[in-house]
Amino acid sequence: MTTASVSADGDPRRLLSDVRALTRQVRLDQRVTWLALLVLATVTLVGIPFDWYGMSVRCLPDGSCEFSRRGVLYYWPAALLLAYTTIAVCYVRAARARGLGSRVLPYAITGAVTTVVFTAAWVAAALYFPSHPLPQQPLPYWWLLLDRLLTPWSMIGIALLVLARLERNLALGLFTVGYLATVLLVLPMNDGWGPPHWGIRAGLAVPQLVTGVVLLLGAVGFAAARRRHR
Amino acid sequence: MTGAPDPSDTHPATGLDDVVHQRVRLGILAITHEARRVEFGYLRTQLDLTAGNLSKHLSVLAEAGLIDMEKGYEGRRGRTWITLTAAGDTALTEEVQRLKLLIARVETTGTPQHR
Numbered sequence: 001m002t003t004a005s006v007s008a009d010g011d012p013r014r015l016l017s018d019v020r021a022l023t024r025q026v027r028l029d030q031r032v033t034w035l036a037l038l039v040l041a042t043v044t045l046v047g048i049p050f051d052w053y054g055m056s057v058r059c060l061p062d063g064s065c066e067f068s069r070r071g072v073l074y075y076w077p078a079a080l081l082l083a084y085t086t087i088a089v090c091y092v093r094a095a096r097a098r099g100l101g102s103r104v105l106p107y108a109i110t111g112a113v114t115t116v117v118f119t120a121a122w123v124a125a126a127l128y129f130p131s132h133p134l135p136q137q138p139l140p141y142w143w144l145l146l147d148r149l150l151t152p153w154s155m156i157g158i159a160l161l162v163l164a165r166l167e168r169n170l171a172l173g174l175f176t177v178g179y180l181a182t183v184l185l186v187l188p189m190n191d192g193w194g195p196p197h198w199g200i201r202a203g204l205a206v207p208q209l210v211t212g213v214v215l216l217l218g219a220v221g222f223a224a225a226r227r228r229h230r
Numbered sequence: 231m232t233g234a235p236d237p238s239d240t241h242p243a244t245g246l247d248d249v250v251h252q253r254v255r256l257g258i259l260a261i262t263h264e265a266r267r268v269e270f271g272y273l274r275t276q277l278d279l280t281a282g283n284l285s286k287h288l289s290v291l292a293e294a295g296l297i298d299m300e301k302g303y304e305g306r307r308g309r310t311w312i313t314l315t316a317a318g319d320t321a322l323t324e325e326v327q328r329l330k331l332l333i334a335r336v337e338t339t340g341t342p343q344h345r
Binding site for chain 2: 012013014015016018019022023025026027029030095098099100101102103
């Protein structure tokens with residue numbers, strides 16, 4: 001028996017190519033990537049005043065200052081849980097409107113888990129460090145990296161990696177790797193940025209502003225790509 | 231060749247399931263697998279079929295136990311949702327595997343040293 005005995009309708013190459021094309025189309029129709037990025041950008045930008053006004057700064061006679069980011073601790077856990085719930089509901093509704101099921105639930109669960117991890121780490125740090133001194137200065141690089149990883153901005157990236165995997169979305173995967181590299185390696189999310197006269201509040205607001213703008217640009221880019229595709 | 235045939239020598243085309251090895255039905259299984267749950271209208275649009283034609287293919291798959299169909303309402307509009315059963319998932323995986331084997335077999339026998 002050879003392939004000639006299989007009907008033209010059952011040509012294996014054509015069948016496999018059809019399966020791949022249909023699968024790809026379903027994945028595209030299930031995605032609302034721009035919306036997820038827009039929600040996360042909004043949450044990031046709205047969080048800046050919470051950090052600004054919720055921060056307590058105590059400057060010592062030697063010129064050094066200690067600060068505590070209470071605003072981050074109070075705002076971000078609730079904001080992230082609300083964001084992931086919003087994203088999950090919108091994904092399910094959008095897919096349902098198109099006549100499809102959705103794969104977003106593992107993403108929402110990952111988002112909730114990363115929120116719990118970040119909150120637990122920050123609460124632990126808030127309880128531990130007032131009565132224990134920081135390790136010898138300068139802090140090792142891995143310490144700074146871990147500190148940046150346990151911020152809400154990095155946790156957003158970790159959850160986005162899961163979303164990219166679930167959606168088999170290479171573009172989102174590449175965007176997220178770039179985003180995480182920016183948040184972990186480029187932006188000083190935990191020690192501020194800018195000239196000394198800006199002060200600690202403005203110095204810590206700038207990296208958040210950049211992060212929010214990166215997410216916003218991502219949302220615009222994915223929305224434009226979707227429009228072009230349609 | 232002598233003796234009993236080795237099962238590994240069996241041509242992949244001999245194991246093809248007639249229910250699944252059909253362009254439309256394979257498409258239904260592929261879409262349903264990826265979407266987890268799919269509405270009748272989406273299948274009709276993607277596969278470019280009439281409602282009657284799609285219904286016939288869905289009946290064949292449902293009778294073979296490869297899909298489940300659930301009818302309901304959204305507002306006043308009737309909707310039929312299709313989900314893949316465990317048997318349907320297995321059938322799709324096996325069919326795709328056989329198609330890949332078949333293509334590999336054709337490509338191997340098509341190379342000059344095998345002619």
